[in-house]
Amino acid sequence: MxxxxxxxxxxxxxxxxxxxxxxxxxxxxxxxxxxxxxxxxxxxxxxxxxxxxxxxxxxxxxxxxxxxxxxxxxxxxxxxxxxxxxxxxxxxxxxxxxxxxxxDHPVPLEELDRSSANIWLVAQSLRDPGNLGTILRTGDAVGAGGLILIDDCVDPFSVEAVRASMGAIFTQKIVQAKWPDFQSWLRSGPGELVGTSLNTENDYQSVRYTAPTFLLIGNEAQGLPEDYEAACDTLVKMPMMGKADSLNAAVAASVMAYEVLNQSRKR
Amino acid sequence: MxxxxxxxxxxxxxxxxxxxxxxxxxxxxxxxxxxxxxxxxxxxxxxxxxxxxxxxxxxxxxxxxxxxxxxxxxxxxxxxxxxxxxxxxxxxxxxxxxxxxxxDHPVPLEELDRSSANIWLVAQSLRDPGNLGTILRTGDAVGAGGLILIDDCVDPFSVEAVRASMGAIFTQKIVQAKWPDFQSWLRSGPGELVGTSLNTENDYQSVRYTAPTFLLIGNEAQGLPEDYEAACDTLVKMPMMGKADSLNAAVAASVMAYEVLNQSRKR
The missing domain is CATH 3.30.1330.30 (Ribosomal protein L30/S12)
Structure with a gap:
């Protein structure tokens, strides 16, 4: 009416x-x-x-x-x-x-069909709604299945996150989970957990990623906690040619996600 | 004191x-x-x-x-x-x-030494200070020389842009220029102007970029105007596997910039 x-x-x-x-x-x-x-x-x-x-x-x-x-x-x-x-x-x-x-439409972890996509994005304690929405938007673009939010992330249904997602809030599956629950679920099936880190010499282009690839994105200020890095199957780093040692979280997630997509396009 | x-x-x-x-x-x-x-x-x-x-x-x-x-x-x-x-x-x-x-430290276009870097970022009517700062941050990371701001861009020295740059406001050269002036300057020396567009079939990974590469980034809502696209030497597109037809401006700039960097790393 x-x-x-x-x-x-x-x-x-x-x-x-x-x-x-x-x-x-x-x-x-x-x-x-x-x-x-x-x-x-x-x-x-x-x-x-x-x-x-x-x-x-x-x-x-x-x-x-x-x-x-x-x-x-x-x-x-x-x-x-x-x-x-x-x-x-x-x-x-x-x-x-x-x-x-x-x-709103959060999906319980156990209902997620990991085989439905080759890429999944996983964010840990992401604090900025613009970054979260931007990551959803990139997720849509690379054909990811969804975004799994670990620990204390900003609300994906906030006005700012929805705005930055440019509609991807409706096309990407949204999961909220605790780290131990995510780990158990992840290890109950196929999946490679990939984190970006300063504590590695692996160039992000030198690694062959296997699907489904779960890209773990750390908090904007702190990056990934040590034990989260330790739980990854693979740690990689992007080349950093300047003075800074990190990228914006949404940018890092996007550069990684496009690398994984590009590898699958060449197979 | x-x-x-x-x-x-x-x-x-x-x-x-x-x-x-x-x-x-x-x-x-x-x-x-x-x-x-x-x-x-x-x-x-x-x-x-x-x-x-x-x-x-x-x-x-x-x-x-x-x-x-x-x-x-x-x-x-x-x-x-x-x-x-x-x-x-x-x-x-x-x-x-x-x-x-x-x-503040804007550099006049004519003082820019284009041979000092392989990548230059060029933004047209960029409106979001967070995007501008994030693009500066990526510029630092890929070893770009600086950011050339065309038309009516948001102020790079705003508190929000400086914050998002994470210090790259101090390491990247900042130029503000009108489009005709930029075009004359660009064509007075070597340089490939590359734009991302929906109006092309060129995959961004299928093109070999030549240094110095000037990556032209359009306004967040409108993208590049038609005549700006026409002035590019090369138009490329990134694969878009989902429903959306574009990425966040800073993300698109970053994915492009890493592709150009990666090509130079393989040479």
Whole structure:
């Protein structure tokens, strides 16, 4: 159904705005995604919004009309509201004109089918939502199966992470797991765990990776803890020609992921 | 000289805080950099702060003492102040305990020695300071000479860009240029201009790049304008196995830059 809402203090608007905070997302099992591009990606991946927010009195783009129809068909509400309220929900001064509210979709580790992809990304205590979203986006690009979040990672369903994922939040499987549980699961089937490290002489291009390859990405400031490095089957390093000894976490993950993809393209 | 400043309304603090804004940075030719790691990188690259801000009554790290000594030797002031004021300057709730104020150092295009490096990064209308800083960081890692900013890019000396560069703001040459000027300069000497594009069938690994390679990175949302693509010597694309048709700008630049570096490593 279509509703018009004009007040900031409307309970629905307040509830949607609360989804910008992790605890409310967690309680409701819902998250916000903005913009026609990301919402179209969602629809193409079979995800329909529980609720759709659009700018009032605006001519909807044909793609937006398609998303609206899908929302209504699935029993969801469509809310027309002001640009100011949409900006409030989005947290951006110059927001997209369409916001979808989706059910979050973490996958339990034991339900993951590791044979469904050759590459899996694994992040440990990743703190930056932009990095997390960017890694999801790269995961989609290299045909990875999903992202396994170990320990205390930032929430993948945060507005910033969803935005940076450019829709990959809907195409990549998202798993949250404790390190010991991940290790047991990993070792219960085929899979090579690969970490990047300063404590190795293995050039990342000199190693032949075997599928499924699990690429372990460490925390932005600390890198991987020693015992996590020790648990890897393979440690590699990328050439660093300058003064710095590390890359941005999303960049390192992406350069590694493309190397693994490129090797499989040459087979 | 060492001063203690405790008030938010102190004129020096106000002036330093104003450097968070582009117009004040531009007027003063100064910018802020935070954290021992980045400030040490600066010192190693021969850049001494004009002014140094440290937390009062704290035991300085030996590296910080070295930076302090260099600052004083160069005639700069050292300011001791509260953590609250440092947080205000940094814009982060959990700031680093040391901030340096540096002279900005854009290089005029005509002073750039293109033969000094095999890789140069060129960004067009890049809007995100995190992406810009991350590209600088990758530039350092691949041994690039610097970053040439075309058209309306975000300020490389913004606090966010400097932070994301992890010190590469001090090791990479920074050029700001108009597109026609860049084109004339580029064609006045050797150099291959390479763009990533959806409008090509050239796989990025199937092309042999010749040094110096200028990697042209487009705006985050729009990519490269048509006539910029037309001006490239080579257009390439990276394999995209998923639903998305593009990577994050800093990721795309990094995957490309590592390919160019890797080719030169194999020669």
């Amino acid at each position: 279509r509703h018009q809402i004009t007040g900031f203090s409307n309970p629905t608007i307040k509830r949607l705005k609360s989804l910008r905070e992790k605890k409310h997302r967690k309680r409701e099992g819902l998250f916000l995604a903005e913009g026609l591009r990301i919402l179209t990606e969602a629809l193409d991946s079979g995800k329909t919004p529980r609720m759709l927010v659009v700018v009032e009195d605006s001519e909807l783009h044909p793609l937006a009309r398609k998303i609206e129809a899908a929302t209504v068909a699935a029993g969801g509400d469509v809310i027309e509201t002001s640009e100011a309220i949409i900006a409030k929900l989005s947290g951006k001064s110059n927001p997209q004109s369409i916001i979808g509210i989706y059910q | 060492r001063h203690q400043i405790t008030g938010f309304s102190n004129p020096t603090i106000k002036r330093l805080k104003s450097l968070r804004e582009k117009k004040h940075r531009k007027r003063e030719g100064l910018f802020l950099a935070e954290g021992l790691r980045i400030l040490t990188e600066a010192l190693d690259s021969g850049k001494t702060p004009r002014m140094l801000v440290v937390v009062e009554d704290s035991e300085l790290h030996p590296l910080a003492r070295k930076i302090e000594a260099a600052t004083v030797a160069a005639g700069g002031d050292v300011i001791e102040t509260s953590e609250a004021i440092i947080a205000k300057l940094s814009g982060k709730s959990n700031p680093q305990s040391i901030i340096g104020i540096y002279q």
